[in-house]
Amino acid sequence: MLIPYLGEILTTAKVRERFKGDLDDSHTFLFHLGGDRYVDAGVGGNDARFINHSCDPNCETVLSDGEIWIRAMRNVQPGVELTYDYCLEIEKRASRSRRNDYPCRCGAEKCRGTMLDAASR
Numbered sequence: 482m483l484i485p486y487l488g489e490i491l492t493t494a495k496v497r498e499r500f501k502g503d504l505d506d507s508h509t510f511l512f513h514l515g516g517d518r519y520v521d522a523g524v525g526g527n528d529a530r531f532i533n534h535s536c537d538p539n540c541e542t543v544l545s546d547g548e549i550w551i552r553a554m555r556n557v558q559p560g561v562e563l564t565y566d567y568c569l570e571i572e573k574r575a576s577r578s579r580r581n582d583y584p585c586r587c588g589a590e591k592c593r594g595t596m597l598d599a600a601s602r
Contacts, residue, residue, distance in 0.1 A: 483540065483563065486512055486529040486549035488522035496521070512542075512549055513570075520549060534596045535564035537589035568598040575601065 488510065491499065496519050500509065510522035510530045522530035529551055532540070539557050542565055543550045551565060569583055583596045595602060 482550045482552050484527065484529045484551050486520060486522060486542070486551060488520040488526040489524040491519045491521050492517050514544065514547065514549065532563050532565060534567040534585060535587040535589055536566065536585060536592045538565045539563060540565040567596045569596050569601065570598055571601045
């Protein structure tokens, strides 16, 4: 375990209020904990919110005791950027322009070209 993903804990209603009803804004630090709980790392967050996406990540996210942790999947040498797969979810049958809001340019050999999970592509 490397670092917790910290921030203000919000309900769905609070998220909608804060983001004017758009839970899928591509420029937030929201992380869904499951059910009716989200972490907004834009308020009270730590450096974990700056870890970038990669299609070939060296870290993963783990939910442990109601907290999100970033965990190394393998040994990471000093100076190597930490990354994890965001696996972002948006509404099913989203328009192409909506899906294009989430491009990936990680440079991995098998980059899928998007930060979206398989169900959202």
